[in-house]
Amino acid sequence: xxxxxxxxxxxxxxxxxxxxxxxxxxxxxxxxxxxxxxxxxxxxxxxxxxxxxxxxxxxxxxxxxxxxxxxxxxxxxxxxxxxxxxxxxxxxxxxxxxxxxxxxxxxxxxxxxxxxxxxxxxxxxxxx
Amino acid sequence: xxxxxxxxxxxxxxxxxxxxxxxxxxxxxxxxxxxxxxxxxxxxxxxxxxxxxxxxxxxxxxxxxxxxxxxxxxxxxxxxxxxxxxxxxxxxxxxxxxxxxxxxxxxxxxxxxxxxxxxxxxxxxxxxxxxxxxxxxxxxxxxxxxxxxxxx
Numbered sequence: 001x002x003x004x005x006x007x008x009x010x011x012x013x014x015x016x017x018x019x020x021x022x023x024x025x026x027x028x029x030x031x032x033x034x035x036x037x038x039x040x041x042x043x044x045x046x047x048x049x050x051x052x053x054x055x056x057x058x059x060x061x062x063x064x065x066x067x068x069x070x071x072x073x074x075x076x077x078x079x080x081x082x083x084x085x086x087x088x089x090x091x092x093x094x095x096x097x098x099x100x101x102x103x104x105x106x107x108x109x110x111x112x113x114x115x116x117x118x119x120x121x122x123x124x125x126x127x128x
Numbered sequence: 129x130x131x132x133x134x135x136x137x138x139x140x141x142x143x144x145x146x147x148x149x150x151x152x153x154x155x156x157x158x159x160x161x162x163x164x165x166x167x168x169x170x171x172x173x174x175x176x177x178x179x180x181x182x183x184x185x186x187x188x189x190x191x192x193x194x195x196x197x198x199x200x201x202x203x204x205x206x207x208x209x210x211x212x213x214x215x216x217x218x219x220x221x222x223x224x225x226x227x228x229x230x231x232x233x234x235x236x237x238x239x240x241x242x243x244x245x246x247x248x249x250x251x252x253x254x255x256x257x258x259x260x261x262x263x264x265x266x267x268x269x270x271x272x273x274x275x276x277x278x279x280x
Binding site: 045075108 | 143144146147164165168171172175176179182183232233234235236237238240241244
């Protein structure tokens with residue numbers, strides 16, 4: 001601190017603001033800002049299901065730009081939402097997937113039933 | 129330099145401790161100079177083991193979970209132990225996609241991930257007494273250190 005003035009950098013750490021939800025044309029965008037483990041999965045599942053049921057959601061997009069950790073509980077969350085929307089022709093997409101999470105999804109075989117996009121925007125364009 | 133080291137961590141089977149437990153083990157393993165990928169592997173494996181204790185070991189009460197970490201040479205050993213209900217058929221429990229709690233959206237991938245991300249996995253369990261999961265991983269197997277490109 002040379003000038004003696006304090007400068008507080010904006011706090012942009014992952015997990016700070018929690019997971020957020022956005023609805024865009026029957027697409028639910030889940031922006032994960034928490035590590036997707038069993039602890040956080042409980043809340044995300046509840047919140048997402050409420051939104052899916054009340055807003056006639058067809059597609060669900062998981063945006064991983066705010067997190068770099070997921071374990072098998074995350075697989076459960078994705079599978080569970082898939083089962084909810086598949087019978088109305090809905091799809092699940094993931095976007096901004098980091099290398100560690102990509103590996104988990106690949107190992108689980110989930111890419112057979114979900115689609116991966118670089119960005120949320122391209123996912124939205126492709127999911128109609 | 130001799131980097132032999134040991135640690136013990138004891139905590140309650142509350143789900144908010146999952147993140148705490150994997151972070152502690154990752155920090156403990158840091159002296160082995162692991163790659164980002166190796167650290168992610170360790171965190172995932174520990175998270176799976178601890179979640180199993182919380183959900184399956186102590187299904188309807190809060191119990192104690194103990195994690196022991198050992199470092200010897202380039203090898204990390206992690207033991208995750210609970211004194212919960214135990215597993216009747218360990219081989220069955222370790223089958224991919226096998227789960228006793230589909231109601232909780234458990235994917236049945238926990239043990240598969242532990243096996244995939246660590247080099248060795250042993251499970252000792254006695255019904256009514258508890259379960260011990262022992263995992264080993266050798267750090268620095270890759271030829272080029274810092275090579276984090278995914279090979280899958």
